[in-house]
Amino acid sequence: MFQSCLICTDFEDGLHRLTKFVPSLAACGFNRIVFMHSVPLRTKTMIPKPDEKRMDEARERLQVDRENIPEGVEVRSEVVSGEPVDCILKVAADHGSQLLMVGASNRSMLAESLFGSTTVELSDRVEIPILTVPEALVSALTDEELDLRCRHLYRHLLLPYNDSAASQQLTKYLQQHLRDRGLGGCQTCLLSWVIETGGPIALDEYQKSQQEAAREKIDQVKEELASLGLQVTTDVRLGKSVVDLLELARMSNICAIAISSDKLGKYWRFALPSVAAEVLRRSFQPVLFFPTLEPDQQ
Known part of the structure; x- marks a missing residue:
């Protein structure tokens, strides 16, 4: 890669x-x-x-x-x-x-x-x-x-995904790298979607519908990455984004967590909530950070 x-x-x-x-x-x-x-x-x-x-x-x-x-x-x-x-x-x-x-x-x-x-x-x-x-x-x-x-170094990546603009761009950027340079040392990828819970108790049926919708979207991303030669697995769960991502990193034999953010420095300096900043700060695994730039700018 x-x-x-x-x-x-x-x-x-x-x-x-x-x-x-x-x-x-x-x-x-x-x-x-x-x-x-x-x-x-x-x-x-x-x-x-x-x-x-x-x-x-x-x-x-x-x-x-x-x-x-x-x-x-x-x-x-x-x-x-x-x-x-x-x-x-x-x-x-x-x-x-x-x-x-x-x-x-x-x-x-x-x-x-x-x-x-x-x-x-x-x-x-x-x-x-x-x-x-x-x-x-x-x-x-x-x-x-x-x-x-x-x-x-990045043989097995944990790739957080939630259909946000940043996560969409991260997967596109990764795909661009794989198309242009081949897999290199990257072989497998775990796509993870953590649906944030907390606050008012949601209805079971609503949570199930959220998970089903997330699985459909993440399966599409899985197919796109798999078409480039990656072995891809998925994990969709209810929980707390940072806590669950770090637990997945501990338990899934991954080599690095891939993240992306266009405002990491701003979030970090002013203590605003950011999953990317928190993962980077708290992870005991290597973190592969992609700046949110268009692939053709690289």
């Missing part, structure tokens, strides 16, 4: 460990892999300038074993100086990256509002998908487990 990837690390997220797993990432379908780290400018002098010492230390930590690179795979390490988001966008454009991989800290909403979030700012400005990988997940995996994880 993706051939080129930019892996951004601040060294606290553990993603620099992936320099040891280039063959595994190549098995996932990547033929161009760029590792990058940004170092803040030194501001103790009147004119900000690069911190050469810290940059040299970062280059040492991002070294890749050149003898371990499969034939036909290009690997680069980039250490740049400046604001992280600006640096990420520039390096991604320079290398034609199709996917960004960043760490996710599972911070609280308060912590995010106080300290900001590279992922949230990227979501407002980037035009390619972002794969967020929880720091706790990377830290807990042994080398053997991380090797397998790199091979199956």
Whole structure:
């Protein structure tokens, strides 16, 4: 599904460990892999300038074993100086990256509002998908487990769907990727529709009719995705969107949750309700975030 990837690390997220797993990432379908780290400018002098010492230390930590690179795979390490988001966008454009991989800290909403979030700012400005990988997940995996994880980054996707404009565009965007680039490391997909419950008690018959209508619509999406070679299953239930999606992620052997939103940063900053923001904040599984852009803009 993706051939080129930019892996951004601040060294606290553990993603620099992936320099040891280039063959595994190549098995996932990547033929161009760029590792990058940004170092803040030194501001103790009147004119900000690069911190050469810290940059040299970062280059040492991002070294890749050149003898371990499969034939036909290009690997680069980039250490740049400046604001992280600006640096990420520039390096991604320079290398034609199709996917960004960043760490996710599972911070609280308060912590995010106080300290900001590279992922949230990227979501407002980037035009390619972002794969967020929880720091706790990377830290807990042994080398053997991380090797397998790199091979199956998005092998089995959980795809929330509720017939909204965002979910429709997400499925169209995914279909466009599969048509243009093939399945790559993506093989199976679980389509999930959670019909929100709560408030006044709904009549049983009305709830049944909602579920039946949802199943008809989600079956149509299933056929469209299956026609591209994906193995697709569906799950339609009554419940709480975020809670049920995270439970499905835990119990369904998925590799990543795919989400989309055109106002993620706005929702995050002002604490407005957003399923996408809550999934991104609370998930202990990787989250594949698609900005809501027309497929032909990619």
